[in-house]
Amino acid sequence: MHKEYKGDPTKLSDLDSCYEDFILPEFGIARPIEWASRIKTGPDNFLHVFNAGDIKYALAFDDYPSDFSVAGEPCVKTVRLENGEDILHISAASGKYAENITGAFMLFQIVDTTDFEKLLAYLEASYEKLQQRWREGSAHTIVVARDLLQLAETAARNSDSHALYAIKNIVDTLILLDTEDTQVPLETLKTYIKRLDDAGDGYYTHTKKELELAEKNVYSLLSKDTQATLAIQTYEAAHPGQTVTLASAMYARTVNKQTEGVTVRFIVKDDTFEYPSEHFINKALQDYFIQNPHINKNNIIHFMPDELQGYRLVEGSVYVRDVFERELEFIAY
Numbered sequence: 001m002h003k004e005y006k007g008d009p010t011k012l013s014d015l016d017s018c019y020e021d022f023i024l025p026e027f028g029i030a031r032p033i034e035w036a037s038r039i040k041t042g043p044d045n046f047l048h049v050f051n052a053g054d055i056k057y058a059l060a061f062d063d064y065p066s067d068f069s070v071a072g073e074p075c076v077k078t079v080r081l082e083n084g085e086d087i088l089h090i091s092a093a094s095g096k097y098a099e100n101i102t103g104a105f106m107l108f109q110i111v112d113t114t115d116f117e118k119l120l121a122y123l124e125a126s127y128e129k130l131q132q133r134w135r136e137g138s139a140h141t142i143v144v145a146r147d148l149l150q151l152a153e154t155a156a157r158n159s160d161s162h163a164l165y166a167i168k169n170i171v172d173t174l175i176l177l178d179t180e181d182t183q184v185p186l187e188t189l190k191t192y193i194k195r196l197d198d199a200g201d202g203y204y205t206h207t208k209k210e211l212e213l214a215e216k217n218v219y220s221l222l223s224k225d226t227q228a229t230l231a232i233q234t235y236e237a238a239h240p241g242q243t244v245t246l247a248s249a250m251y252a253r254t255v256n257k258q259t260e261g262v263t264v265r266f267i268v269k270d271d272t273f274e275y276p277s278e279h280f281i282n283k284a285l286q287d288y289f290i291q292n293p294h295i296n297k298n299n300i301i302h303f304m305p306d307e308l309q310g311y312r313l314v315e316g317s318v319y320v321r322d323v324f325e326r327e328l329e330f331i332a333y
Contacts (some may be wrong), residue, residue: 001026001034001081001085001087001088001089001092002041002089002091003022003026003088003089003090003091004090004091004092004093005022005090005091005092005093005101005102006093007091007092007093008092008096009096009098009101009102010095011095011098012097012098012101015100015101015220016033017047018101019048019059019171020033022236023059023088023090023105024059024107025228026081026082026088027079027080027081027082027088027107028082029052029057029079029107030052032052032053033050033051033052034050034051034052034287034321035048035049035050035222036049036050036051036056037049039120039123040124040127041069041124041126041127042062042067042069042127042130044062044063044064044067044099044103045060045061045062045067045068046060046070046099047060047061047070047098047120047123048061048100049110055109056110056113056227057079057105057107057108057109057110057111058070058076058107058108058110058116059105059106059107060105060106060107061099061100061103061104062104062105062169063097063099063103063104063106064103064104064319065087065089065104065106068104068106069123070108070116070119070123071106071108073115073116073119074112074115075110075112075113075115075116075119076108076109076110076111076116076169077108077109077168078106078108079107079109079112084147086106087104087105087106088104088105088106089103089104089105090102090103090104090105099241102122103245110119115169117136118231118234121231121234121236122231124231125227128224138158139179140177140178140179141179141180141181142174142180142181142182143181143182143183144174144181145181145183145184145186145189145213145218145222146183146222147190148167148170148171148189148193149184149218149222151163151167152164152167152192152193152196153196155167155196156196156197160196164193164196164197165197166194166195167188168177168193168197168249171186171189171190171193171240172190174186175187183224183225183246184218184221184222185221186223188214188217188218189218191214191217192214192215192217192218195210195211196211197216198211198319202244204228221323240257242324242325243323243324243325244267244268244269244322244323244324244325245267245268245269245321245322245323245329246265246267246319246320246321246322246328247262247265247266247267247268247297247298247300247301247304247318247319247320247321248263248265248266248317248319249263249264249312249313249314249317249318249319250262250263250314251263251264251307251308251311251312251313251314252279252311252312252314253312261308261311261314262279262281262311264281264282264308265277265279265303266282266285267328268296268297268300271296273286273289276328280307281309281310281311284305284308285305285308288305288308292325294304297320297322300318300320301318304318318319
């Protein structure tokens, strides 16, 4: 469904009112609405979580309807527009683009709050990991905050003000060179090191509370990376994904009294066959499966072709195993 926003979307300051007045009524959702959180799950993806009465929803935005973050997940169900369609497309009369306004929307009812919260943490952490990989690709990006922090705190425990001063100078130099740490902004780290130095020289120009706040800022930023990893592991452990069937077999032939062999490998997803490695024998194998449509992942072990292009099947070499799709990228073919 398409709808046009008459005003200038780039000048809209109240997103909640825009959704409540202009977008949610198309899904049959009316006030009162209580907004809970907004989460960025991708470069152009957001989830806006809210409650309408006793029901919890997630309004998903995408600049182009390609990935609505939670679509297809069992913890949510799609709420259709009043005309029966799934996706609401919003454009502006001016042709201007505004994030979270002009683009595509889907609405989801959250049917399992616990699993949804795990999914949300997973999506947020995955996007943070993606951003970190992007930052690490920069020529001026480093990962030194944890090491500098350890040196600084060791110096502080030993009342070594000279070492603290030297570490602060290193951080100043990195800042001057426009360098960024992937985990902690260097200005934040510098503030904490200065507080440590101040606490060690006996003058206490800053309060103990200010020192504790600076410490909290640094450690909360450092912990985000660990939290992201744990969130991803927690979600993936509970949602290992679809399984596919990986099959392989050996074929051999004798040429001039010399035996030579080949190995065929293929993947069965539902009723389709995929061939992950380039192989001269793949075409013959593909033709065999087309001519024998009764073969599927459940009986493939019993119906491998006896011969392929002059090669004979090696008895006992057929290997069939169900694996998770995520395993495939780590398998060398």
